[in-house]
Amino acid sequence: MNLFRALSIYTMSSLLGRAVPFFLLPIMTKYLTPAEYGVVSIYIVMVTFLSTVMYWGAHVHIGIEYFKMVESDYRRLLGSLSLIPLLIFLITYFIFFFVNAIFNIEAFSPCLFLSIPLAALLGYLYRLMTVYFRVSNQQYRFAFVEVITSLLQVFFSITFVVFLLYGVQGRVVAILLSSFIIASYLIFYIKSNKLMVFDFNLKFYLNYFKSGLAYVFNELGNQIIRIGDKFLIMIFMGSNFVGPYAVAAQVASIALILNSVFTQAWQPYVFKILSSNSSQEKRKLYTLTLVITGAFFFIYIALGAISIIIYDIFIDIRYHESLPAVKWLLAGFFFTFVYGIFADYMFFSKQIKKISLVTFFNLVLFVIFSVLFMAEYGVFGVAYAFSLSSLSSTILCAYLSSKCDYSLFKLKREVETQNEIKDKVG
Template sequence: MTHQIIQRLGQSKLLRGFSIYFGTSILNRALPFFLLPVLTRYLSPTEYGLLALYQAMIAFVVPFVGMLMQNNITRNFFRQSHEYLARLIFNLLLILLTTSTVFLLIVSTYILFGGELFSIPERWIYVLPLLAMMNTSNEFNLTIFRNQQRPFTFGIYEVSKTTLDLAVTLVLVVVYLQGWEGRASGILVASVALGLVGLIRLWKDNLLLFKVDTSQIREILSISLPLIPHAIGSAVITLSDRLFIERMVGTDAVGIYAIGYQFGMIMTLFVIAFNRSWSPWLYQQLANVTESKKSRIVKATYTYAALVLVLATGITFVSYLLVPLMTTKPFYGASSFVGWVAFGYAFHGMYTMVFPYLVHIGKTSFLGFITFFAAGINLAANYILIRLNGTVGAAQATLLSYVLMFICVWWYSHRIFPMPWFHWRLKAERGQS
């Protein structure tokens, strides 16, 4: 049966798109991955810890400012006119500019009253809203490429950003010895440059119609505002492990943990690549869903779940060979975190398979509730497990949170949008008879 499922998928646009996205994802992720020997040579564990904390802060700010608004593009792409989409994208950018400005005011007020974030210099805190705005703008472009089924263009755009990022990083870290701030500068330059290129591309492709549409703004906010707790909860899960390690163990431990986390995130090569092909395909199926389509979706989901669990197991064992080969001696302990992180992202990948059902029917408020709940569990689990098990407790808390998110969202999505999870074989047999 599994062979038949894979054979059918092989004849579909889903797998062809996945193959291209997966190749692009490997190249895009491999470039910074092979930068590890350089960074671990030029940065101490403490400096790498500061870099990891700053990257976690970016991960927190981006969903808060962007509110996952790119989902509005995919949601409307297959059922609205080109003019409607052009007007929608302009209003998305208008909201994005507003949220970025609000966040800048919040950050400025915090710093004005003497606030401090993990010994990160103030200038880098002020840069966060700009990074969030440009990264979200990039996501708008990447979402359009996916829905237009242009994976090669998608790959060129994304790999160009990574290449520029790493080129600036190498010059500033290796030649000018700017430490972790040289790496942060690479992220900033690449995000701004590709963000501006993306805006120009939207204009040239007639995907920017400068017309304020209050009805569209209300619709965008009705979908995206309930996702703010979801986005904040996800960001808390991303940020809290490093925060607890920094406070309870030390900044150098954050650096070692971040290396292990990066190896564990090899899983995202597969997860992100498949989701980029899966998401537009799934929304297209749901736009005119039938029982046979539901059966096909469920079979693909089960096949995917089995594959990511096998892949996580492989990553865990291989990491014990790769970590000593690709890092310096102070970072060898990172291998103990890889398995927990890899399985965590395997379950996060399963979560992304069921998340679109709620977006499709506009029931996103539950996502905010469950992600906020999972974030609360994550905070408690980090504190308890780090006290009990040391730094590895943070990775265990991450896995626990993603398992909880997947189970809860799968249960709720099935409740309000029933899928044949337990009897898809019967439906398939009826369809063949």
């Protein structure tokens, strides 16, 4: 696998995908009222949270197991995992149906509310197959799915919201319709390539339940941290303080795109090398990890400088007071990046409980620090809390990673041993 070619492909396709919310922002805010835009935002958040539960970590698990299984077993794994979202969809749909019948959900019409489980289910194959395309080194097919998904979102959103003036319903229909088209294409691809073998094995599901639960907990915890800062500010300081902080978070979120793009290429690369017995490749992995970490450190410093320019050119002066928060958020995102470096080894070692422990530790620490720091530093306290909790969690993750079967520290010792042997031979 050519890491840098993969990075370039993932960067271009993922940037287009991440650019969709930014591209649609001025359009949606013009054609939707603030209340309607809020409903759409809540809808997307609910779909995201439900998706995490519905997928039960399948998209994470297949990335880890790809390099450990023969093809026939892997196809059976894909089929078995894909039955889980179908079952959870049926359960959640009935739950939503009864909730809608019993309670009056003011924010959503019945049709919108009941479409949430469907939207989550339709997104499953996209999440699953984009991971599969990454680990199987199909960068161009990954890019195709990413780009087409983004274009469909934009096309249908403009069609239904701008031209047909369907409002919130139009935006939701755009989400559902684009997801349906992509899911249909992926079903055709799976069937053509005989990629899944469906085999209902109760023992498999019982064994997978705990690890899947840990995946869910880890992902939900990270999602809560990403959106929890705004809720904490609203609760303890009022909604007037959310806006400026949200602008700082939006500017700093450029780092999240970099982290995501890098992970898409890096994680399969790491898993493939760890699955091999090549000492030379492992030595290369260790050296490359140090180089990339150093490079990202300077990239994040550069982002801090660029954020000043972004504020001066694009951000209204009323929001400039939030600029200092950007550098602390960027620091937190850098520590999150380093955390991901160590967490990959824990995932590969199947130490999911340890990852869950780090997630829980991070979540609790973030809430405690946020409450304490907001009382002293105001809205900036949340940014300080995010940075400090991310650093603390990274240190804990590094320590727990060192106790796993595979770790960066063991690669380091292996490299040192090989260097000693070379010196003796020389």
